[in-house]
Amino acid sequence: MRLLTILLPCLLAAQSTVTPIEWTSLPAPVQSAAKKQEVPKGAKIKYVKLVRSGATFYEMKVDAADGRDLEILFRPDGAVAETEEAVPLSSIPAAVRAAIEKEARTGKLLKVDLLLRDGKTFYEGEILEQGTKKKPLFDPAGRRVN
Numbered sequence: 001m002r003l004l005t006i007l008l009p010c011l012l013a014a015q016s017t018v019t020p021i022e023w024t025s026l027p028a029p030v031q032s033a034a035k036k037q038e039v040p041k042g043a044k045i046k047y048v049k050l051v052r053s054g055a056t057f058y059e060m061k062v063d064a065a066d067g068r069d070l071e072i073l074f075r076p077d078g079a080v081a082e083t084e085e086a087v088p089l090s091s092i093p094a095a096v097r098a099a100i101e102k103e104a105r106t107g108k109l110l111k112v113d114l115l116l117r118d119g120k121t122f123y124e125g126e127i128l129e130q131g132t133k134k135k136p137l138f139d140p141a142g143r144r145v146n
Contacts (some may be wrong), residue, residue: 012127016052029078032056037072040064057081069111082117084124092123095142100125103136104142 026047027040028065031040050057050073062070074083088098089112100112100123107129115122115136115137123138137146 001035002008016050019049021047021049021058025049026058027078030074030076033074033078033080034060034072037062038132039070040066040068043103064114080117084113084115086111087114088112093140096123098134099138099142099144107134109125 009110038064044063046061046063048059048061050059050085056076058074058076060072060074060082062072065072067084067086067100069084071082071084072080075081080090089100091113092100092112100109102114103125104127107127110126110128110133111126113124113126117123123140124135125138127134127136134144136144
């Protein structure tokens with residue numbers, strides 16, 4: 001019981017909740033920052049409130065007409081915490097491409113995302129394996145970081 005008392009708050013804190021919201025529900029600084037983002041014409045835009053480990057973020061999801069996805073994660077003060085953009089596999093560094101292809105050899109590679117997080121670059125493969133999606137994350141040298 002004591003172990004459960006210790007672990008339960010940790011497990012709950014690590015959970016994320018995602019809630020779709022309307023533009024008008026975004027904090028003013030997030031609205032201001034979102035207006036400054038370049039969005040392709042005809043793109044569909046959705047917003048969500050994301051609470052991750054107790055921290056609140058607002059995400060702008062952009063579905064471009066050409067099939068490219070873009071997600072921008074804002075802090076409540078409007079600062080960009082992270083961007084995530086779908087990119088062609090052929091456009092990423094060879095070491096990362098090899099690592100993602102190796103990771104996907106027993107499944108199907110659905111897409112590759114370029115992430116910019118706190119000034120650092122990462123690449124994320126989205127892989128479907130036996131009905132389950134996994135998202136391994138790599139640094140520019142092809143080393144797995146998650």
